[in-house]
Amino acid sequence: MLEQLKQRVFDANMALPARGLVTFTWGNVSGIDRKTGLVVIKPSGVEYEVMTIDDMVVVNAQGEVLDGHFKPSSDTATHLELYAQFPELGGIVHTHSTYATSWAQASVPIPALGTTHADYFAGAIPCTRPLSREEVAGQYEMETGKVIAETLGETDPLHMPGILVSQHGPFCWGESPEQAVHNAVVLEVIAKMAWISGTLNRQMSPMDSYLLNKHFTRKHGPDAYYGQK
Amino acid sequence: MLEQLKQRVFDANMALPARGLVTFTWGNVSGIDRKTGLVVIKPSGVEYEVMTIDDMVVVNAQGEVLDGHFKPSSDTATHLELYAQFPELGGIVHTHSTYATSWAQASVPIPALGTTHADYFAGAIPCTRPLSREEVAGQYEMETGKVIAETLGETDPLHMPGILVSQHGPFCWGESPEQAVHNAVVLEVIAKMAWISGTLNRQMSPMDSYLLNKHFTRKHGPDAYYGQK
Amino acid sequence: MLEQLKQRVFDANMALPARGLVTFTWGNVSGIDRKTGLVVIKPSGVEYEVMTIDDMVVVNAQGEVLDGHFKPSSDTATHLELYAQFPELGGIVHTHSTYATSWAQASVPIPALGTTHADYFAGAIPCTRPLSREEVAGQYEMETGKVIAETLGETDPLHMPGILVSQHGPFCWGESPEQAVHNAVVLEVIAKMAWISGTLNRQMSPMDSYLLNKHFTRKHGPDAYYGQK
Amino acid sequence: MLEQLKQRVFDANMALPARGLVTFTWGNVSGIDRKTGLVVIKPSGVEYEVMTIDDMVVVNAQGEVLDGHFKPSSDTATHLELYAQFPELGGIVHTHSTYATSWAQASVPIPALGTTHADYFAGAIPCTRPLSREEVAGQYEMETGKVIAETLGETDPLHMPGILVSQHGPFCWGESPEQAVHNAVVLEVIAKMAWISGTLNRQMSPMDSYLLNKHFTRKHGPDAYYGQK
Numbered sequence: 001m002l003e004q005l006k007q008r009v010f011d012a013n014m015a016l017p018a019r020g021l022v023t024f025t026w027g028n029v030s031g032i033d034r035k036t037g038l039v040v041i042k043p044s045g046v047e048y049e050v051m052t053i054d055d056m057v058v059v060n061a062q063g064e065v066l067d068g069h070f071k072p073s074s075d076t077a078t079h080l081e082l083y084a085q086f087p088e089l090g091g092i093v094h095t096h097s098t099y100a101t102s103w104a105q106a107s108v109p110i111p112a113l114g115t116t117h118a119d120y121f122a123g124a125i126p127c128t129r130p131l132s133r134e135e136v137a138g139q140y141e142m143e144t145g146k147v148i149a150e151t152l153g154e155t156d157p158l159h160m161p162g163i164l165v166s167q168h169g170p171f172c173w174g175e176s177p178e179q180a181v182h183n184a185v186v187l188e189v190i191a192k193m194a195w196i197s198g199t200l201n202r203q204m205s206p207m208d209s210y211l212l213n214k215h216f217t218r219k220h221g222p223d224a225y226y227g228q229k
Numbered sequence: 230m231l232e233q234l235k236q237r238v239f240d241a242n243m244a245l246p247a248r249g250l251v252t253f254t255w256g257n258v259s260g261i262d263r264k265t266g267l268v269v270i271k272p273s274g275v276e277y278e279v280m281t282i283d284d285m286v287v288v289n290a291q292g293e294v295l296d297g298h299f300k301p302s303s304d305t306a307t308h309l310e311l312y313a314q315f316p317e318l319g320g321i322v323h324t325h326s327t328y329a330t331s332w333a334q335a336s337v338p339i340p341a342l343g344t345t346h347a348d349y350f351a352g353a354i355p356c357t358r359p360l361s362r363e364e365v366a367g368q369y370e371m372e373t374g375k376v377i378a379e380t381l382g383e384t385d386p387l388h389m390p391g392i393l394v395s396q397h398g399p400f401c402w403g404e405s406p407e408q409a410v411h412n413a414v415v416l417e418v419i420a421k422m423a424w425i426s427g428t429l430n431r432q433m434s435p436m437d438s439y440l441l442n443k444h445f446t447r448k449h450g451p452d453a454y455y456g457q458k
Numbered sequence: 459m460l461e462q463l464k465q466r467v468f469d470a471n472m473a474l475p476a477r478g479l480v481t482f483t484w485g486n487v488s489g490i491d492r493k494t495g496l497v498v499i500k501p502s503g504v505e506y507e508v509m510t511i512d513d514m515v516v517v518n519a520q521g522e523v524l525d526g527h528f529k530p531s532s533d534t535a536t537h538l539e540l541y542a543q544f545p546e547l548g549g550i551v552h553t554h555s556t557y558a559t560s561w562a563q564a565s566v567p568i569p570a571l572g573t574t575h576a577d578y579f580a581g582a583i584p585c586t587r588p589l590s591r592e593e594v595a596g597q598y599e600m601e602t603g604k605v606i607a608e609t610l611g612e613t614d615p616l617h618m619p620g621i622l623v624s625q626h627g628p629f630c631w632g633e634s635p636e637q638a639v640h641n642a643v644v645l646e647v648i649a650k651m652a653w654i655s656g657t658l659n660r661q662m663s664p665m666d667s668y669l670l671n672k673h674f675t676r677k678h679g680p681d682a683y684y685g686q687k
Numbered sequence: 688m689l690e691q692l693k694q695r696v697f698d699a700n701m702a703l704p705a706r707g708l709v710t711f712t713w714g715n716v717s718g719i720d721r722k723t724g725l726v727v728i729k730p731s732g733v734e735y736e737v738m739t740i741d742d743m744v745v746v747n748a749q750g751e752v753l754d755g756h757f758k759p760s761s762d763t764a765t766h767l768e769l770y771a772q773f774p775e776l777g778g779i780v781h782t783h784s785t786y787a788t789s790w791a792q793a794s795v796p797i798p799a800l801g802t803t804h805a806d807y808f809a810g811a812i813p814c815t816r817p818l819s820r821e822e823v824a825g826q827y828e829m830e831t832g833k834v835i836a837e838t839l840g841e842t843d844p845l846h847m848p849g850i851l852v853s854q855h856g857p858f859c860w861g862e863s864p865e866q867a868v869h870n871a872v873v874l875e876v877i878a879k880m881a882w883i884s885g886t887l888n889r890q891m892s893p894m895d896s897y898l899l900n901k902h903f904t905r906k907h908g909p910d911a912y913y914g915q916k
Binding site for chain 1: 252253255272273274275299300303325327328330331332333334335336337359360362365366369396397398424427428
């Protein structure tokens with residue numbers, strides 16, 4: 001029953017090295033079947049070069065493995081927490097992509113500086129607070145999901161389809177695994193450009209909010225007119 | 230009748246990903262047939278991997294689609310405004326290429342720092358003012374073309390074959406679609422080098438104007454002696 | 459008897475250009491057979507494009523060539539000194555990889571800024587003091603090994619599997635040649651990200667030590683739970 | 688008679704795009720036959736993708752074309768001036784490679800910061816003064832050669848096999864066209880690393896001179912012991 005989702009999650013995982021977003025095994029994509037609540041996710045530490053569709057792992061909302069011969073990604077609890085918090089999400093991706101991770105290490109949000117950003121993210125991309133000693137000592141991966149939700153607050157997660165976890169790296173999401181990966185690619189490009197822009201003009205202010213709204217709604221929502229829809 | 234122009238515009242569009250200037254669908258090239266005033270342009274939001282020559286769209290000066298099964302690029306009105314303002318132009322390209330877009334986000338012109346720049350651009354590459362709230366709320370894409378023309382002013386567009394739109398990204402042009410793409414590649418290289426030069430020497434001044442003129446006229450105009458002409 | 463080690467050392471050397479860590483011949487990998495104390499290492503100045511497994515050189519702990527038709531790497535004495543000092547090591551790699559070398563040239567340690575770093579290095583990656591005039595005039599390559607050992611001090615070399623040699627470049631190691639190369643790739647990624655993070659936030663402090671310990675022990679030691687073990 | 692040199696100069700030119708040193712036609716390599724004084728050089732403005740060995744141009748010391756159906760590189764007079772000034776040279780290369788050109792645009796020498804630099808360049812890589820208005824208005828390309836020679840002064844050109852021309856870009860050389868290209872690759876790597884190092888440590892001082900001398904003489908001169916010679 002989950003064969004189709006397994007194929008899509010596998011393909012989405014394979015897109016990470018193809019897009020230059022991962023070194024070694026530093027990334028994972030999951031997808032959820034909202035009817036059953038089951039989640040398909042990459043196995044932990046398996047190299048992309050040898051991974052096959054049969055290596056995908058199926059877990060339930062409690063993280064119990066229902067199908068698969070491998071342990072799921074060590075970040076599984078983060079994914080599950082996000083799926084529980086945000087029913088809009090169909091896919092989640094975590095990477096250590098170079099530029100987005102550099103911002104996460106610097107613990108600063110990525111300001112909205114131009115239309116490339118505004119086409120996908122409806123404002124500055126937030127960075128979480130650092131996790132506390134207790135959170136790291138406890139259910140660390142689940143707490144990572146909680147601090148992401150805390151940081152997003154009332155924001156529609158599809159209007160802010162990615163975030164930086166302080167001292168760690170980016171998580172992105174979307175209505176599907178494919179969209180989540182798409183947004184992870186965008187985030188990496190935006191992170192690189194915002195870094196360069198910031199060194200070119202240290203007194204730079206964020207983009208005009210009316211331009212940001214124009215570009216976001218040009219691509220998203222009822223009045224979108226970008227593309228063939 | 231426009232088959233040849235369609236082929237050239239298609240090839241010029243395909244050169245964008247090959248040259249590393251676009252991510253996903255973030256770029257478009259057009260070409261104009263000055264006898265008929267018809268413009269061939271990329272369809273909106275179609276991925277380069279699957280695009281064929283038959284997907285090109287033909288529009289007239291009013292933006293009406295005369296041929297093609299897709300909607301034209303959402304930036305079509307910007308192209309049309311530039312063709313109307315500058316009869317010298319035969320091709321136009323818009324991208325979100327990383328380095329040029331970073332300068333556009335920083336809202337600063339690219340100073341002329343060396344002969345690579347001077348071989349193509351006869352002075353600093355300008356950055357437009359930000360569009361006003363009214364311009365963005367109105368015919369946004371056409372206003373983008375107008376602010377480009379306003380910024381160029383009396384400058385010969387073939388002496389300044391590219392510009393930065395503030396908070397957005399670069400537009401380039403030339404006597405043909407091929408030249409427009411060529412200039413977009415050059416702009417991206419120049420933007421990268423000017424960024425690096427600026428971090429190496431923060432008190433740097435622009436290049437000597439007599440060296441700039443020498444190099445520009447070595448490649449352009451009646452006294453050019455670069456190449457085989 | 460050493461055929462298997464030769465093959466592994468050859469493969470590990472060939473991984474350096476494949477991973478983008480070397481220009482021309484600027485890198486070398488060795489492996490040691492702890493039973494016999496013999497070391498297999500890349501020949502000096504031989505280009506990767508033409509190198510074969512038969513070009514590998516076998517030396518003893520005194521650096522005498524026991525097998526091979528080429529001179530061993532000019533850095534052989536550094537490798538031998540490290541093998542003598544640290545019985546845990548099974549493989550060593552030296553490169554002039556761009557980002558790690560840039561930190562070595564700047565003579566500053568790489569601070570631990572995020573979990574990518576913490577997954578492999580249990581603290582800031584140290585940079586040696588400069589070698590003295592006497593050390594450079596004497597047995598230079600052996601002294602390079604000595605200053606690395608001096609800098610590591612009591613640190614477990616498998617908890618700090620790489621170091622920067624001031625004004626020179628990185629050395630990495632591991633329990634095997636493959637692990638040494640793996641760590642060299644990681645060091646290069648970390649070096650790039652730490653550089654970018656530092657330009658994004660000049661008041662940045664190192665990551666929380668409890669997060670660093672969490673991630674290091676998640677992947678290493680008796681309580682590791684990353685991967686399939 | 689010059690067929691062998693033509694082949695070598697052609698191959699050396701083709702190495703420029705393969706090594707990522709040129710965009711479009713922005714580079715050229717020449718080689719000299721010291722017995723006859725004839726120079727083989729790339730034709731002006733011909734694209735690498737279509738260039739063949741038969742397109743190489745043979746000129747004499749006065750720049751007169753003795754063989755070839757194309758005009759020689761517009762930089763030919765610079766090459767000829769350098770061959771006249773420095774009898775040690777067998778090959779010369781000019782590029783607009785990104786990082787070296789960025790230093791040339793910033794008009795600052797590249798300090799010697801590490802052993803990668805010292806393995807090839809026996810000190811800081813100088814940057815020429817800007818050419819005067821008169822020099823640019825006169826025999827510009829020949830004056831470029833003269834200012835390079837003026838800047839080198841008494842320095843052995845094989846100990847400093849490259850230089851930055853202010854507001855322009857790098858020229859490199861060697862005993863052969865192949866060595867000249869090799870040095871151009873090295874210069875580009877060094878230029879990138881020195882840029883990064885400088886942003887990591889703004890109070891950085893050049894490397895110790897005894898380490899610089901050690902590495903240069905390890906690879907060059909009678910006491911060299913790097914490689915298989």
